[in-house]
Amino acid sequence: MTELDCSLYLVTGRALLPPDKDYFESLEQSLQGGVTVVQIREKDVDTAEFYDIALRSKQLCDKYKVPLIVNDRVDIALAVQASGVHVGQTDMPVPIAQIEQAIQDGADYVGIGAVWATTTKNLSKPIVGVRGVGEMLQKLDGTSIKSVAIGGIKSSNLLRTLHGSVSSTNHALDGIAVVSEIMASPHPREAAAGLYELISAFRHSNSISNALSVRSRYSAEFVIDGVVDLMNIVRERSPLIHQITNNVVIAQSANATIALGASPIMATTAQEMEDLSKISGSLLINIGTLVTSAYEGMMLAGTFANAHRTPIVFDPVGVGASEFRRSSVKNLLNTWQASVIKGNAAELAALVGSNEVESKGVDSLGSGFKDPVSFVRDLARKERCVVVLTGKTDYVSDGASVAVLSNGHGLLGNITGSGCMAGSCIASFCAAAVAQEGADPKEPKLVPGDVFLAAIGGILALTISAEMAAMRDDVKGPGTFLPALIDELSLLSAQCIRDRSRLQIVSR
Ligand SMILES: Cc1ncc(COP(=O)(O)OP(=O)(O)O)c(N)n1
Numbered sequence: 001m002t003e004l005d006c007s008l009y010l011v012t013g014r015a016l017l018p019p020d021k022d023y024f025e026s027l028e029q030s031l032q033g034g035v036t037v038v039q040i041r042e043k044d045v046d047t048a049e050f051y052d053i054a055l056r057s058k059q060l061c062d063k064y065k066v067p068l069i070v071n072d073r074v075d076i077a078l079a080v081q082a083s084g085v086h087v088g089q090t091d092m093p094v095p096i097a098q099i100e101q102a103i104q105d106g107a108d109y110v111g112i113g114a115v116w117a118t119t120t121k122n123l124s125k126p127i128v129g130v131r132g133v134g135e136m137l138q139k140l141d142g143t144s145i146k147s148v149a150i151g152g153i154k155s156s157n158l159l160r161t162l163h164g165s166v167s168s169t170n171h172a173l174d175g176i177a178v179v180s181e182i183m184a185s186p187h188p189r190e191a192a193a194g195l196y197e198l199i200s201a202f203r204h205s206n207s208i209s210n211a212l213s214v215r216s217r218y219s220a221e222f223v224i225d226g227v228v229d230l231m232n233i234v235r236e237r238s239p240l241i242h243q244i245t246n247n248v249v250i251a252q253s254a255n256a257t258i259a260l261g262a263s264p265i266m267a268t269t270a271q272e273m274e275d276l277s278k279i280s281g282s283l284l285i286n287i288g289t290l291v292t293s294a295y296e297g298m299m300l301a302g303t304f305a306n307a308h309r310t311p312i313v314f315d316p317v318g319v320g321a322s323e324f325r326r327s328s329v330k331n332l333l334n335t336w337q338a339s340v341i342k343g344n345a346a347e348l349a350a351l352v353g354s355n356e357v358e359s360k361g362v363d364s365l366g367s368g369f370k371d372p373v374s375f376v377r378d379l380a381r382k383e384r385c386v387v388v389l390t391g392k393t394d395y396v397s398d399g400a401s402v403a404v405l406s407n408g409h410g411l412l413g414n415i416t417g418s419g420c421m422a423g424s425c426i427a428s429f430c431a432a433a434v435a436q437e438g439a440d441p442k443e444p445k446l447v448p449g450d451v452f453l454a455a456i457g458g459i460l461a462l463t464i465s466a467e468m469a470a471m472r473d474d475v476k477g478p479g480t481f482l483p484a485l486i487d488e489l490s491l492l493s494a495q496c497i498r499d500r501s502r503l504q505i506v507s508r
């Protein structure tokens, strides 16, 4: 078979056509929209009808120079001179084993799914999620076999699918396969063109961001200027910050958000998530006192946030403390893409399954990572988001640059929820970053704005305010420190940030 361009792979499904829409008209329009491969998938027709459909489809595909693949039926593929046949391995329950078998069998490509839930097909296996896709992609390292993800892919989750479906060896998808997003559309040309545009834009932005990482555009001065600009935007626009957080810190996190100049909404119920996603500037998810009902809200809120390209700040509080937390965090990160993951050394170690750092409940013990700079940078690359490691020194990385921040005060460690308030501050700065850049629907980044600057801004705002609070005469200890900290957040000035920031940028 000649080299396949798997970018936008249409699998047909005539049952999904809108009423009165002709199948061949729909197919031709989707080819005009930019579909790069077509697979004829007919489960309920006899051989003669399958042959007729495949033959006419082949003529249309030839007209647009697009390869045609036939699902399951080698005889029909040969009869219509199709470019190939798609075969499944129904006797292989484990997806990884399927990939290994496909390699052995000399397949040209593999379809990996279902990445998301779908109603188009009755699935015999659980969905694999983007992380599952990433694991399977790693098996293809060193082969020339192409890969497409399939199952529940829509324009709303396409960027998340492409961003998240990457192996730790950086093996990415060659394309995506869809049925309903094109077949069920009354306007298949536009549906296909919209998907194709997102795919090309994603590839373009990925190559730009790789180039930027190498040249590393951040300097300490650039960062401080950017942070000050973002703080001004928080105060001018007072973005709504949706926070699903733990019940120990709800009030102080909301107060810290208000003090900074943003507007908190602390809603947890799943039924509200769609409406809130339309008006929120960012979403904070903190699992500190995780209960099943809040978990459902987190799942939904994150999904809507990704669809609206709203930044998600994820705080996996105490993730290593119980199996419930570990599996919940795994599922959450498999379902939506965070823009920032923030945690202390024990939490981030638990997230990657490392035992380098000791913990007690939600707290880190000991001296932390031997090489925190490499740790945050590698985790940011793996999770494809900004990572914040909090502690006496804070580290923030976007996978290329690492900001090492040495502000703060020991009293932050003597009150509960200082890390949670850092999450609220970061979420407020993230909302400002989105507002600053504006959401261009054609821009392929998962969220608009500079999330790296926003994460640094949130940390500096809290830690410098803590220094200011600790210096006050009315602060006698942890009890008086907390309200003073809220006061200082509201009083924090651009000059104070410029004068007090202790920041170093390390690039690879
Ligand atoms: C591109 C692509 N990927 C996966 C599938 C599913 O194939 P299979 O497991 O053989 O299941 P059926 O399609 O026969 O239901 C696909 N068809 N196309």
Ligand SMILES: Cc1nc(C(=O)O)sc1CCOP(=O)(O)O
Residues within 6 Å of the ligand: 011, 111, 112, 113, 114, 115, 117, 118, 119, 120, 121, 123, 150, 151, 152, 153, 177, 178, 179, 180, 181
């Ligand atoms: C044909 C097919 N195979 C799948 C798999 O997981 O192997 S999911 C699927 C249907 C995909 O349809 P939609 O894009 O409408 O969700």
